[in-house]
Amino acid sequence: MSTSIPFSPLPLSQADVSYEYGPDSFARPGVEPGAVEQFRMEASRHFPGTTRSVWVHRPAGHRADEPSAVMFFNDGWWYVDPDGDVRGGIVLDNLAAAHDLPQMIGVFVDPGLLDVDGVPTKHRNAEYDAFNGTYASFLLDEVLPIVQERYAVSDDPMLRGICGGSSGGNAAVTAAWTKPDGLGRAIAFNPSFAQIPGGNPHPALLTTEPRRSTRFFLHAAHRDLHWNEPEWNWLAESLDTAAAFARAGYDFRIVVGDGGHSPNHGGVLLPDALRWLWQPVQ
Numbered sequence: 001m002s003t004s005i006p007f008s009p010l011p012l013s014q015a016d017v018s019y020e021y022g023p024d025s026f027a028r029p030g031v032e033p034g035a036v037e038q039f040r041m042e043a044s045r046h047f048p049g050t051t052r053s054v055w056v057h058r059p060a061g062h063r064a065d066e067p068s069a070v071m072f073f074n075d076g077w078w079y080v081d082p083d084g085d086v087r088g089g090i091v092l093d094n095l096a097a098a099h100d101l102p103q104m105i106g107v108f109v110d111p112g113l114l115d116v117d118g119v120p121t122k123h124r125n126a127e128y129d130a131f132n133g134t135y136a137s138f139l140l141d142e143v144l145p146i147v148q149e150r151y152a153v154s155d156d157p158m159l160r161g162i163c164g165g166s167s168g169g170n171a172a173v174t175a176a177w178t179k180p181d182g183l184g185r186a187i188a189f190n191p192s193f194a195q196i197p198g199g200n201p202h203p204a205l206l207t208t209e210p211r212r213s214t215r216f217f218l219h220a221a222h223r224d225l226h227w228n229e230p231e232w233n234w235l236a237e238s239l240d241t242a243a244a245f246a247r248a249g250y251d252f253r254i255v256v257g258d259g260g261h262s263p264n265h266g267g268v269l270l271p272d273a274l275r276w277l278w279q280p281v282q
Contacts, residue, residue: 050112
């Protein structure tokens with residue numbers, strides 16, 4: 001049975017495009033809000049000198065003693081903020097109420113802050129743009145154990161995922177790539193692959209490394225940064241990475257939208273991106 005897509009006119013101008021949110025991005029009558037707990041990390045082995053906040057979301061009816069799936073979200077508060085562009089907690093509540101996801105804990109992790117001569121300084125790009133396993137190890141070895149002190153969490157990497165946008169998007173892909181034994185699913189909204197020091201390694205690696213079971217959801221914006229330039233082209237790097245996923249036979253999906261470098265379209269896509277990402281592996 002085919003899926004019928006309602007007609008939507010194509011915008012002729014791509015200079016200033018925004019997308020309307022669907023019903024799963026708003027608090028719904030009859031859906032009990034989940035619980036959100038915040039804690040502070042005042043130290044880190046993997047990122048010495050950094051501090052950060054973490055928010056843990058559990059939907060209503062969550063059973064603490066039943067091993068749960070886990071979804072990490074980079075740029076924590078930006079993604080969990082109920083009045084923000086993504087509204088991750090609201091989305092997780094609605095999808096849980098509809099039984100569209102396995103029992104899941106959302107872990108929203110802020111990038112680290114460094115004290116530089118008394119001035120709090122973001123450590124975001126150092127953590128998110130680096131192509132190595134440090135950030136993934138930080139999540140799995142430092143953040144996850146704090147969650148596990150409170151709640152039962154599945155050991156299956158296919159029941160652990162990660163989501164992010166911009167630099168947080170390429171951090172999500174890099175984390176899943178470098179730690180496939182810990183993270184089996186990833187969402188990247190308009191990722192900044194072009195900012196990875198030394199260039200985007202994913203297209204070459206995907207064509208030379210053995211195929212993994214990891215599932216990826218990619219989003220690209222047609223007017224992303226440097227979209228029509230030969231260097232630092234964020235749109236082209238996302239398309240190159242998606243093409244490499246296709247050639248390597250990965251279970252992946254790409255959505256290309258209009259507009260520029262904005263969290264709006266990713267926020268609109270989040271409910272269906274999560275639904276797709278967490279389908280049972282065929």
